[in-house]
Amino acid sequence: MGRLATDAGVFPLYEVTDGRLTITRKLGTPKPIEEYLKAHGGFRHLNAAEAAEVEAQVRENWAQLLEREKADQG
Secondary structure, eight states, X not given: OHHHHHHHTSSXXXXXXXXXXXXXXXXXXXXXXXXXXXXXXXXXXXOXXXXXXXXXXXXXHHHHHHXXXXXXXX
């Protein structure tokens, strides 16, 4: 479940050292969030629209992490 969560981008892996964020496991093509949600079981109650909302939020969070990493490295 942990690998699937990171592969889908739900749980990003990163380090913060001296206040600088570095993503330690970047996503190539992320697995669909729906794959993680179905496997988890605790999200079975979500309908397709709600799952799409979760996916949108996860992708937004990734975009913010990438921006923060870029700012911290530059």
